[in-house]
Amino acid sequence: MQTKFWQLDKNKKLEIQLAQAAELVRRGEVVAFPTETVYGLGANGLDSEAAKKIFAAKGRPADNPLILHIADKKTMKLLSTNLSPSALRLMDSFWPGPLTIIVPKSPLIPTEVTAGLETVAIRMPNHPIAKVLIELAGGPIAAPSANKSGKPSPTTAQAVKEDMEGVIAGIIDGGASNIGVESTIVDTTAPIPTILRPGGITLEMLEEVLGVVEIDPGLLQANQRPKAPGMKYRHYAPRAEMYLLEGKDVSTEICYFVTQARAQGKKIGVLAAGDVVSKLAISEQIILHSWGSTQAELAEKLYDYLRRFDQENVDVIVAQGVSEEGLGLAIMNRMRKAAGNNILKAENGKLILQSGTIPSFL
Numbered sequence: 001m002q003t004k005f006w007q008l009d010k011n012k013k014l015e016i017q018l019a020q021a022a023e024l025v026r027r028g029e030v031v032a033f034p035t036e037t038v039y040g041l042g043a044n045g046l047d048s049e050a051a052k053k054i055f056a057a058k059g060r061p062a063d064n065p066l067i068l069h070i071a072d073k074k075t076m077k078l079l080s081t082n083l084s085p086s087a088l089r090l091m092d093s094f095w096p097g098p099l100t101i102i103v104p105k106s107p108l109i110p111t112e113v114t115a116g117l118e119t120v121a122i123r124m125p126n127h128p129i130a131k132v133l134i135e136l137a138g139g140p141i142a143a144p145s146a147n148k149s150g151k152p153s154p155t156t157a158q159a160v161k162e163d164m165e166g167v168i169a170g171i172i173d174g175g176a177s178n179i180g181v182e183s184t185i186v187d188t189t190a191p192i193p194t195i196l197r198p199g200g201i202t203l204e205m206l207e208e209v210l211g212v213v214e215i216d217p218g219l220l221q222a223n224q225r226p227k228a229p230g231m232k233y234r235h236y237a238p239r240a241e242m243y244l245l246e247g248k249d250v251s252t253e254i255c256y257f258v259t260q261a262r263a264q265g266k267k268i269g270v271l272a273a274g275d276v277v278s279k280l281a282i283s284e285q286i287i288l289h290s291w292g293s294t295q296a297e298l299a300e301k302l303y304d305y306l307r308r309f310d311q312e313n314v315d316v317i318v319a320q321g322v323s324e325e326g327l328g329l330a331i332m333n334r335m336r337k338a339a340g341n342n343i344l345k346a347e348n349g350k351l352i353l354q355s356g357t358i359p360s361f362l
């Protein structure tokens with residue numbers, strides 16, 4: 001399939017520039033578009049055949065439901081049968097924005113979209129291109145992140161192109177997504193609203209609006225099955241084997257890790273705080289990415305760094321963990337998954353295996 005590209009011009013009307021993309025969506029084709037979190041792979045959310053094309057393009061397991069994207073809160077009346085008070089409060093406080101809510105589904109929504117569940121995931125993105133595209137398409141757009149299943153989500157049109165060129169009808173280039181990690185998912189059908197995936201809207205922000213909020217135990221304990229079907233898969237993963245180093249001050253341990261890996265002739269990717277990165281000698285064998293100075297900056301760049309490690313063909317990646325406050329909860333969730341739960345902890349100057357496997361060179 002020939003994939004069209006739309007490079008948008010800030011000085012021209014979005015309605016005109018997006019007309020062709022919207023027409024393709026109306027005809028049941030798949031078009032990638034930017035949102036403030038990550039790029040989405042969009043198709044008509046009320047058309048089961050169009051939804052099937054999304055699953056095929058991503059190589060996504062059929063038991064993993066899609067998120068419906070809307071441009072207007074009024075659409076909720078068509079898509080859900082019964083909104084709880086917590087759902088209404090969340091819509092009021094955080095839409096448009098990086099929050100997806102799980103609500104009871106209306107009969108209008110095809111079973112392919114919800115993977116047979118009685119609930120549906122809905123989000124109103126805060127991005128002008130997404131908004132106009134949904135409006136022109138004339139209905140909700142079903143969209144997962146626009147990566148091949150299992151890979152890091154794309155935060156640029158270039159990253160979408162790497163995974164989807166020749167596979168989908170078109171890609172809209174709207175610049176880099178500025179949040180960089182996917183939306184927070186909150187199940188509003190549970191007795192207490194429950195976070196199924198941490199993201200751009202933090203636990204602290206949700207607590208301020210809702211009072212009590214639970215976190216799905218499946219997110220915290222490896223032996224519990226997560227409630228969001230997609231969270232059970234290895235995800236956000238680069239090709240190289242990745243290790244996450246958690247603990248308060250792990251700079252010595254990261255340097256030790258790098259020395260050992262180098263001695264084995266490995267090419268190493270390092271993602272760590274600026275002061276740690278500056279301790280490591282620059283060499284062709286090491287690709288360094290520094291966190292940046294805020295959590296928001298790390299979230300924004302995280303997937304791009306993981307994809308760049310792949311492009312540089314590194315053999316092994318070591319990442320330094322961050323505090324789980326605020327956006328840190330989402331960042332750590334994605335880093336643990338990217339590392340396939342290979343987690344090492346620094347204790348009294350030693351590296352101790354927390355979960356997963358220890359690299360052969362340690």
Ligand code: TXA
Nearest residue numbers: 037039040065119120121144145182183228229230231
């Ligand atoms: O930021 C985002 O949410 C991006 C952009 C494109 O909007 N989308 C995104 O979609 O991350 P996706 O498909 O990659 O992740 C959707 C997650 C999956 O883990 C899926 O299992 C879960 O939402 N999900 C969807 N419907 C659900 C439902 N009814 N109940 C529980 N989990 C659900």
Ligand code: MG
Nearest residue numbers: 144145153182
């Ligand atoms: Mg995804």
